[in-house]
Amino acid sequence: xxxxxxxxxxxxxxxxxxxxxxxxxxxxxxxxxxxxxxxxxxxxxxxxxxxxxxxxxxxxxxxxxxxxxxxxxxxxxxxxxxxxxxxxxxxxxxxxxxxxxxxxxxxxxxxxxxxxxxxxxxxxxxxxxxxxxxxxxxxxxxxxxxxxxxxxxxxxxxxxxxxxxxxxxxxxxxxxxxxxxxxxxxxxxxxxxxxxxxxxxxxxxxxxxxxxxxxxxxxxxxxxxxxxxxxxxxxxxxxxxxxxxxxxxxxxxxxxxxxxxxxxxxxxxxxxxxxxxxxxxxxxxxxxxxxxxxxxxxxxxxxxxxxxxxxxxxxxxxxxxxxxxxxxxxxxxxxxxxxxxxxxxxxxxxxxxxxxxxxxxxxxxxxxxxxxxxxxxxxxxxxxxxxxxxxxxxxxxxxxxxxxxxxxxxxxxxxx
Amino acid sequence: xxxxxxxxxxxxxxxxxxxxxxxxxxxxxxxxxxxxxxxxxxxxxxxxxxxxxxxxxxxxxxxxxxxxxxxxxxxxxxxxxxxxxxxxxxxxxxxxxxxxxxxxxxxxxxxxxxxxxxxxxxxxxxxxxxxxxxxxxxxxxxxxxxxxxxxxxxxxxxxxxxxxxxxxxxxxxxxxxxxxxxxxxxxxxxxxxxxxxxxxxxxxxxxxxxxxxxxxxxxxxxxxxxxxxxxxxxxxxxxxxxxxxxxxxxxxxxxxxxxxxxxxxxxxxxxxxxxxxxxxxxxxxxxxxxxxxxxxxxxxxxxxxxxxxxxxxxxxxxxxxxxxxxxxxxxxxxxxxxxxxxxxxxxxxxxxxxxxxxxxxxxxxxxxxxxxxxxxxxxxxxxxxxxxxxxxxxxxxxxxxxxxxxxxxxxxxxxx
Numbered sequence: 001x002x003x004x005x006x007x008x009x010x011x012x013x014x015x016x017x018x019x020x021x022x023x024x025x026x027x028x029x030x031x032x033x034x035x036x037x038x039x040x041x042x043x044x045x046x047x048x049x050x051x052x053x054x055x056x057x058x059x060x061x062x063x064x065x066x067x068x069x070x071x072x073x074x075x076x077x078x079x080x081x082x083x084x085x086x087x088x089x090x091x092x093x094x095x096x097x098x099x100x101x102x103x104x105x106x107x108x109x110x111x112x113x114x115x116x117x118x119x120x121x122x123x124x125x126x127x128x129x130x131x132x133x134x135x136x137x138x139x140x141x142x143x144x145x146x147x148x149x150x151x152x153x154x155x156x157x158x159x160x161x162x163x164x165x166x167x168x169x170x171x172x173x174x175x176x177x178x179x180x181x182x183x184x185x186x187x188x189x190x191x192x193x194x195x196x197x198x199x200x201x202x203x204x205x206x207x208x209x210x211x212x213x214x215x216x217x218x219x220x221x222x223x224x225x226x227x228x229x230x231x232x233x234x235x236x237x238x239x240x241x242x243x244x245x246x247x248x249x250x251x252x253x254x255x256x257x258x259x260x261x262x263x264x265x266x267x268x269x270x271x272x273x274x275x276x277x278x279x280x281x282x283x284x285x286x287x288x289x290x291x292x293x294x295x296x297x298x299x300x301x302x303x304x305x306x307x308x309x310x311x312x313x314x315x316x317x318x319x320x321x322x323x324x325x326x327x328x329x330x331x332x333x334x335x336x337x338x339x340x341x342x343x344x345x346x347x348x349x350x351x352x353x354x355x356x357x358x359x360x361x362x363x364x365x366x367x368x369x370x371x372x373x374x375x376x377x378x379x380x381x382x383x384x385x386x387x388x389x390x391x392x393x394x395x396x397x398x399x400x401x402x403x404x405x406x407x408x409x410x411x412x413x414x415x416x
Numbered sequence: 417x418x419x420x421x422x423x424x425x426x427x428x429x430x431x432x433x434x435x436x437x438x439x440x441x442x443x444x445x446x447x448x449x450x451x452x453x454x455x456x457x458x459x460x461x462x463x464x465x466x467x468x469x470x471x472x473x474x475x476x477x478x479x480x481x482x483x484x485x486x487x488x489x490x491x492x493x494x495x496x497x498x499x500x501x502x503x504x505x506x507x508x509x510x511x512x513x514x515x516x517x518x519x520x521x522x523x524x525x526x527x528x529x530x531x532x533x534x535x536x537x538x539x540x541x542x543x544x545x546x547x548x549x550x551x552x553x554x555x556x557x558x559x560x561x562x563x564x565x566x567x568x569x570x571x572x573x574x575x576x577x578x579x580x581x582x583x584x585x586x587x588x589x590x591x592x593x594x595x596x597x598x599x600x601x602x603x604x605x606x607x608x609x610x611x612x613x614x615x616x617x618x619x620x621x622x623x624x625x626x627x628x629x630x631x632x633x634x635x636x637x638x639x640x641x642x643x644x645x646x647x648x649x650x651x652x653x654x655x656x657x658x659x660x661x662x663x664x665x666x667x668x669x670x671x672x673x674x675x676x677x678x679x680x681x682x683x684x685x686x687x688x689x690x691x692x693x694x695x696x697x698x699x700x701x702x703x704x705x706x707x708x709x710x711x712x713x714x715x716x717x718x719x720x721x722x723x724x725x726x727x728x729x730x731x732x733x734x735x736x737x738x739x740x741x742x743x744x745x746x747x748x749x750x751x752x753x754x755x756x757x758x759x760x761x762x763x764x765x766x767x768x769x770x771x772x773x774x775x776x777x778x779x780x781x782x783x784x785x786x787x788x789x790x791x792x793x794x795x796x797x798x799x800x801x802x803x804x805x806x807x808x809x810x811x812x813x814x815x816x817x818x819x820x821x822x823x824x825x826x827x828x829x830x831x832x
Contacts, residue, residue, distance in 0.1 A: 017591050046596045075590035082595065166820055167724055174491035174823065175433050175721040179498065180462045185717075207820040280693075300713045301601075305591040308583055308725065311819070393819045403727070403809045404582055404623040407590065 004330070005135065006037045007108025010051065011059075012044035014114035014121065015082065017075035018157030019164070019307040020318035021113055021143045022408070025078065026070040027322020028111045028141060029059050035330055038109060042415060047081035047114070048121055051101050052094060056415040069408035071315060072398055074307035076113075077408060085121045088128045095128040102129075102136055105415065109137050109329050113322070115144035115155075116363055119337055123358035126335040137329040140337035140358055141322050145304045147196035150364035151356045152339035156321055157304075159314030159391035162200035164306035165189055166392060168299060169204035169211055169243060176241050181293065183239045184230065184286045188279035188298040192247045193217055195368045196388075197303070199380040201243035203392065206385050212240050217247035218368050219377035221256050223285075229378055230286055246278055257281065308405055312394025317351060324353050337361050349390035420746070421551065422453045423524025426467060427475075428460035430530035430537065431498065433491035434573030435580070435723040436734035437529060437559045438824070441494065442486040443738020444527045444557060445475050451746055454525060458831060463497035463530070464537055467517050468510060472831040485824035487731060488814055490723035492529075493824060501537050504544045511544040518545075518552060521831065525553050525745050529738070531560035531571075532779055535753055539774035542751040553745040556753035556774055557738050561720045563612035566780035567772045568755035572737055573720075575730030575807035578616035580722035581605055582808060584715060585620035585627055585659060592657050597709065599655045600646065600702045604695035604714040608663045609633055611784045612804075613719070615796040617659035619808065622801050628656050633663035634784050635793035637672050639701075645794055646702055662694055673697065724821055728810025733767060740769050753777050765806035 011028045013021055025043070032041045041059040044050030057078065059067070070077060088095045101107070112122040119140045126138035142149050147158035169187060176185035191197040195216025204210025212233050215221060233240040249255045257278035279296030287294040321338045328336065336355040343350050372384040399406040427444045429437055441459070448457045457475035460466030473494065475483070486493060504511045517523070528538040535556045542554035558565050563574035585603060592601035607613040611632025620626025628649050631637060649656040665671045673694040695712030703710040737754045744752065752771040759766050788800040815822040 017594050049596065073590065074587050075594045077590075079596060080594045082597070163819065168718055170821055170823075171490050171721040171723060172717050174489065174493075175717045178433050178491045178496045180465065180495060181498075203818075203820065207818050208823055208825075277696075295717065297716045297718065298714065301588050301591045301711065302584055302713065302718070305587040306584075307587060389818060395816070395819065400811070402619075402623050402805060403579065403811065404619065405586055407586075407624055409624075 004037045005108050005137065006039060007106045008040040008042060009038050009109035009111065010042045010044050010056065010107050011078070011111045011113065012047040012050060013076035013078050013080050014047035014112060014118040015080060015144065016115070017080060017305055018143050018145050019074045019160035019305060019310045020156055020315050022070040022073045022075070022077045023315050023318035024113050024141045024143060024156055024322040026067060027319040028113070028326055029067060031323040031326035032109070033060065035326060037330060040105070042105065042107070043078040046079035047083070048085065049081045049083055050079070051098050054101055056105065057410070057412040058415050061413045062410055066408045066410055069399060069406060071319065072307060072405060073407040074305040077410060084117065085124050088124055092128065095125070098125060099129070099132055099134055102134065107136060111139050111141055111325050113141040113143055115142070115146065116149060116365065119149070119358055120362040123335070123362045126358060137334040139325040139329050139333065141325045142337055142339065143318070145197060146191055146194055148194035148365045148367065150361045150366050153342040153351070154340055154391055156314060156318035158196060159311035160306070160309065161197055161303050162203065162388055163311045163392035164303050164309045165197055165200045165299060166203035166207070166210070167309055169201045170207065170209050172297065173204060173209040173211065173241050176295070177239045180238060182234070184234055184283060184290065184292045184294040186242045186244060186279040186283045186294070186296045187211065188296065189243055189245055190299065190303055191217065191245045193365055193367065195245050198243055198245035199368055199384050200388055202380045203385065203388055210241070211243040213242045213378045214380060215242070215244040215248050215378060216368055216373055216380070217245045217249060218370060219373055220251040221248040223250070223256070227286065227289060231290060234290060234292060242282070244278060244282060308398060310396055311392045312396040313391055315396045320353065328355055420453045421524050421553065422455060423522045424456040424458060425454050425525035425527065426458045426460050426472065426523050427494070427527045427529065428463040428466060429492035429494050429496050430463035430528060430534040431496060431560065432720060433496060434559050434561050434720055435490045435576035435726045436572055436731050438486040438489045438493045439731050439734035440529050440557045440559060440572055440738040442483060443735040444529070444742055445483060447739040447742035448525070449476065451742060453746060456521070458521065458523070459494040462495035463499070464501065465497045465499055466495070467514050470517055472521065473826070473828040474831050477829045478826055482824045482826055485815060485822060487735065488723060488821060489823040490721040493826060500533070501540050504540055508544070511541070514541060515545070515548055515550055518550065523552060527555050527557055527741050529557040529559055531558070531562065532565060532781065535565070535774055536778040539751070539778045542774060553750035555741040555745050555749065557741045558753055558755065559734070561613060562607055562610055564610035564781045564783065566777045566782050569758045569767070570756055570807055572730060572734035574612060575727035576722065576725065577613055577719050578619065578804055579727045579808035580719050580725045581613055581616045581715060582619035582623070582626070583725055585617045586623065586625050588713065589620060589625040589627065589657050592711070593655045596654060598650070600650055600699060600706065600708045600710040602658045602660060602695040602699045602712045603627065604712065605659055605661055606715065606719055607633065607661045609781055609783065611661050614659055614661035615784055615800050616804055618796045619801060619804055626657070627659040629658045629794045630796060631658070631660040631664050631794060632784055632789055632796070633661045633665060634786060635789055636667040637664040639666070639672070643702065643705055645792070647706060650706060650708060658698070660694060660698060724814060726812060727808045728812040729807055731812050736769065744771055
């Protein structure tokens with residue numbers, strides 16, 4: 001057992017929002033406020049930029065009830081950031097600044113709540129602090145709707161997004177089949193390189209009513225085969241519902257969304273192409289070939305901030321991941337990310353938590369196994385359903401006001 | 417009191433789906449099954465087309481529990497149709513056929529569940545039957561997310577769609593303000609000529625977090641003024657969220673969506689232009705002028721089939737409207753539509769039901785009063801909020817299976 005390390009802590013949030021990233025922040029903040037050795041709890045405004053800019057909110061000043069509401073508030077309440085840290089061996093300017101701010105506030109604990117890129121940031125900070133001889137325990141708390149973090153069975157944020165997608169696909173499936181005059185509907189789902197979210201659309205079909213065809217980026221997309229498959233079902237049923245990942249690409253690796261979309265020109269701070277317009281493009285192509293009425297629906301931001309449909313399983317795991325990060329750091333751990341392991345008992349879903357070295361997860365991507373996708377590459381298999389279904393279970397209590405969601409109202413008192 | 421009319425009944429559904437149109441169908445079917453004078457209850461497959469095609473489902477054969485599930489099943493479970501009936505004075509072919517089918521099944525009650533166009537269909541059938549000397553009581557049960565039916569305070573379907581829109585705007589509002597690097601988000605909301613749905617986006621702002629600007633089709637859209645307003649807020653806040661009706665148009669009446677969208681070429685069976693692509697177009701224009709990261713989000717079908725967010729008030733009223741149509745017809749009424757009147761008691765919302773002659777509502781449109789929109793034409797006033805807020809109240813019990821919605825599974829036994 002390490003000796004107790006006394007000092008302040010910082011929690012930061014990074015990357016794209018999820019329905020439960022604030023639940024993890026709540027887990028961290030609550031556990032840190034309750035820990036005797038943690039003298040002050042700061043929330044960094046807009047992730048690591050809040051540290052660099054010395055803009056830290058004092059969480060100790062918040063109303064405990066408002067902090068509770070964080071569990072039901074989507075998006076990153078402390079503000080998010082997409083900022084790629086330089087390698088400290090090449091340029092350590094930012095790291096020096098971080099160390100300066102850490103020293104100023106006597107920060108001995110740093111918790112970073114994010115996806116692949118954030119775990120990389122976390123890892124670099126951890127290594128720099130060690131090298132600088134400054135004792136600070138650094139822990140990663142995972143989040144990503146994409147579910148593509150390496151080394152963990154699944155990731156907080158995924159279950160809720162999957163539930164949003166499955167529910168929406170179920171509802172649209174009813175609507176898209178209502179006329180007898182023919183209708184082709186394409187739903188575009190997030191997930192740049194991994195098809196976990198697109199695959200979740202199949203949960204709707206499994207549970208009663210959903211897409212006929214599901215396309216994941218793990219399989220090269222064959223445009224002609226796609227049209228054949230869709231038109232065959234359309235001719236048989238008079239309608240067809242298709243779910244496609246934004247990241248589907250041809251065998252040369254070119255995104256299908258780039259075939260015809262003007263939105264695909266821009267790249268974000270990490271050099272990832274920004275995708276969009278795929279659903280309308282696929283729908284238009286099928287319209288050309290069939291003359292059918294078509295509709296392209298992009299789930300867009302809705303799928304990642306749909307907190308009113310959060311999975312209780314996901315929400316609870318998100319809180320616990322935050323809490324475990326704090327408890328483990330107090331116990332002496334550093335340079336680790338909280339991860340999940342599935343250890344089902346008698347066929348009943350059981351999730352256990354563990355810690356993984358940050359360097360073993362940073363910048364890696366976990367994709368859907370090829371064998372969880374059918375041979376034709378146009379749907380998922382029962383293995384995928386069995387994997388995803390437990391993660392969307394349960395409806396948590398959602399506080400409302402006027403029958404609309406009641407979100408946290410934080411005071412966000414800035415530290416001097 | 418009229419003498420009791422014995423015979424079968426038909427219920428048909430028409431027009432665009434809503435979250436609660438099946439709740440009205442349930443109200444009709446349940447009341448009709450329970451009525452002694454109604455000998456058989458038929459559901460027409462795809463509205464009036466099911467009558468013309470002699471494709472009627474026998475509702476008496478359905479499991480009562482499955483009929484209960486109709487209350488939670490979005491879209492039109494019997495199938496919908498968009499079919500414009502000729503004026504019987506010009507061409508009575510369809511009406512002769514309807515009479516033939518009515519006689520075949522001894523149909524003495526006809527309930528039609530739809531919007532403006534459906535009330536017109538209903539009215540024509542009612543007048544034709546009277547003229548033909550065939551006793552059949554014809555009643556309209558209103559539905560439309562657009563809330564544009566004349567003569568009724570509001571319309572079943574609107575409250576649930578408004579709740580879906582307000583909740584989604586609230587969630588997106590959190591997501592769209594998460595980065596400190598600037599973000600402009602435009603949400604496109606249904607409503608061709610009336611701004612009830614677009615205005616409902618403002619409920620999110622009223623309840624904590626929502627759009628900064630709201631555009632309704634009741635006010636001519638000034639593109640330059642819009643850009644000025646949006647950019648001013650963007651510069652002040654670093655982000656701006658805009659909600660716009662698909663039906664906004666310039667002072668010459670040209671739809672803004674037609675300025676640049678290729679989707680706007682087609683027209684539906686009623687000659688209405690099909691709108692789409694507006695959000696992306698407005699967002700692109702603001703991107704050109706600011707260089708900001710932008711996102712256009714179209715709520716598309718999601719807003720009309722979002723049954724998991726149904727308003728309990730709306731759902732209950734939808735069921736009651738169906739039930740009242742049956743009870744009134746049995747009592748001797750015909751050629752009427754069920755309508756709502758608001759008679760608040762001590763500031764508490766109270767909705768009472770009444771009957772209106774079909775010809776007084778058919779083909780008319782109710783728009784948002786100009787004085788419920790602010791002078792600048794870029795938001796609604798408190799009057800609008802006070803009108804809409806009671807309609808989204810309450811969360812009904814939603815049956816689920818595997819934590820996803822459990823919809824009705826009807827046998828749909830076709831009558832010989």
